[in-house]
Amino acid sequence: MAFINENYLKLKAGYLFPEIARRVKAFTEAHPDGAARLIRCGIGDVTEPLPQACRDAMHSAVDEQGARETFKGYGPEQGYDFLREAIAKNDYQDRGLNVTADEIFVSDGSKCDTGNILDIFGPGNRIAITDPVYPVYVDTNVMIGNTGEADASGAYDGLVYLKCTAENGFVPAIPDEPVDLIYLCYPNNPTGATATRDQLTAWVAYARQNHAILLYDAAYEAFIQDPDVPRSIYEIEGARDCAIEFRSFSKNGGFTGVRCAFIVIPKELKGRKKDGTEQPIHPLWSRRHSTKFNGASYIVQRGAAAVYSPEGKAQVQALIEHYMGNAALLVKACQDAGLAVYGGVNAPYVWVRCPAGISSWQMFDKMLQEANVVITPGAGFGSAGEGYFRISAFNSRANVEEVCRRIAAL
Numbered sequence: 249m250a251f252i253n254e255n256y257l258k259l260k261a262g263y264l265f266p267e268i269a270r271r272v273k274a275f276t277e278a279h280p281d282g283a284a285r286l287i288r289c290g291i292g293d294v295t296e297p298l299p300q301a302c303r304d305a306m307h308s309a310v311d312e313q314g315a316r317e318t319f320k321g322y323g324p325e326q327g328y329d330f331l332r333e334a335i336a337k338n339d340y341q342d343r344g345l346n347v348t349a350d351e352i353f354v355s356d357g358s359k360c361d362t363g364n365i366l367d368i369f370g371p372g373n374r375i376a377i378t379d380p381v382y383p384v385y386v387d388t389n390v391m392i393g394n395t396g397e398a399d400a401s402g403a404y405d406g407l408v409y410l411k412c413t414a415e416n417g418f419v420p421a422i423p424d425e426p427v428d429l430i431y432l433c434y435p436n437n438p439t440g441a442t443a444t445r446d447q448l449t450a451w452v453a454y455a456r457q458n459h460a461i462l463l464y465d466a467a468y469e470a471f472i473q474d475p476d477v478p479r480s481i482y483e484i485e486g487a488r489d490c491a492i493e494f495r496s497f498s499k500n501g502g503f504t505g506v507r508c509a510f511i512v513i514p515k516e517l518k519g520r521k522k523d524g525t526e527q528p529i530h531p532l533w534s535r536r537h538s539t540k541f542n543g544a545s546y547i548v549q550r551g552a553a554a555v556y557s558p559e560g561k562a563q564v565q566a567l568i569e570h571y572m573g574n575a576a577l578l579v580k581a582c583q584d585a586g587l588a589v590y591g592g593v594n595a596p597y598v599w600v601r602c603p604a605g606i607s608s609w610q611m612f613d614k615m616l617q618e619a620n621v622v623i624t625p626g627a628g629f630g631s632a633g634e635g636y637f638r639i640s641a642f643n644s645r646a647n648v649e650e651v652c653r654r655i656a657a658l
């Protein structure tokens with residue numbers, strides 16, 4: 249008999265994006281004219297083409313792969329030095345942060361990294377996740393057996409949910425029960441909120457006191473406009489002892505279809521054995537990564553490194569300005585419509601309060617039927633997301649302007 253991992257059976261069937269796809273399909277089949285007008289502001293995928301610098305770098309890398317003298321087979325599992333050094337220098341050292349190239353592990357995506365990291369943590373950790381949340385953190389904990397069953401609201405037994413509300417600025421309070429692994433994502437998907445230096449300082453202090461580890465997802469770091477908002481958890485003193493940072497080229501360089509990301513594990517970071525003795529995390533991840541992963545593609549890593557070239561930086565900046573210009577238009581359109589709006593200032597997501605008495609799925613249906621715009625219902629990100637919806641600023645300017653007109657006409 250071949251036994252299955254029964255944890256998978258605990259996963260809620262109605263995962264957010266399939267349910268959205270199902271409703272959109274039903275609508276477009278019933279309303280061909282509405283289908284032609286449909287604008288998608290739902291899934292968090294970029295829309296604009298890759299920066300020229302990245303394309304040029306990948307073209308040359310393809311040519312290298314076509315010549316015997318420059319052909320490359322398997323590369324280092326942790327990533328090529330040229331990329332790890334460019335990351336360490338540009339994202340950290342030039343900003344006064346102490347992160348070295350050998351603390352960086354290049355991968356094919358942050359989604360995989362945030363899920364795979366659980367491999368090196370043992371059973372019995374108390375896991376804290378924000379609510380609302382990027383669903384990957386929850387589902388990967390379910391798959392590996394860190395939870396019980398879900399209740400009617402979709403909350404899993406065994407997880408500690410940290411409520412993010414308008415009152416706390418969508419940054420959770422420090423829990424009053426002990427937790428061991430804490431997922432934080434700032435700038436946040438879905439709320440578009442950022443965490444202040446003081447808030448992150450409090451989390452770092454908590455983690456150090458409790459020997460907990462922060463799993464800090466900074467996928468949207470490039471969208472921060474406000475110079476006072478931390479871009480990296482390592483801007484907080486003491487974070488090297490208690491935090492892993494996840495970064496991705498998906499949203500800054502538009503690499504969602506190219507696939508490249510990295511994680512930072514400081515050498516000082518330690519977990520514990522059952523007997524309480526400390527064990528560095530870096531060698532565990534190094535072993536895991538080189539056993540289960542054979543490196544991101546050379547061509548892709550060349551493309552990612554080009555993000556740090558002078559041209560690449562300017563082109564990425566232009567992409568960010570484009571998306572943040574979209575976000576500003578969406579924020580204004582929703583405010584003008586009398587809605588309470590959050591996010592959209594240091595993040596490409598606008599988080600909007602539904603009009604009184606309308607649930608987030610009702611709002612989804614209303615936007616779909618009446619405005620022919622696909623948004624994401626807040627409840628899909630967790631029960632605290634009920635009463636909100638997310639509009640993504642990842643779109644063409646023409647589409648965003650049209651969405652704004654339709655919001656005004658609602």
Ligand SMILES: *Cc1c(COP(=O)(O)O)cnc(C)c1O
Pocket residue numbers: 292356357358359360382433437465467495496497498499503504508509
């Ligand atoms: C888009 C996104 C990522 C990036 O994922 P990739 O797998 O690198 O494309 C990571 N975290 C969050 C919260 C995201 O929204």
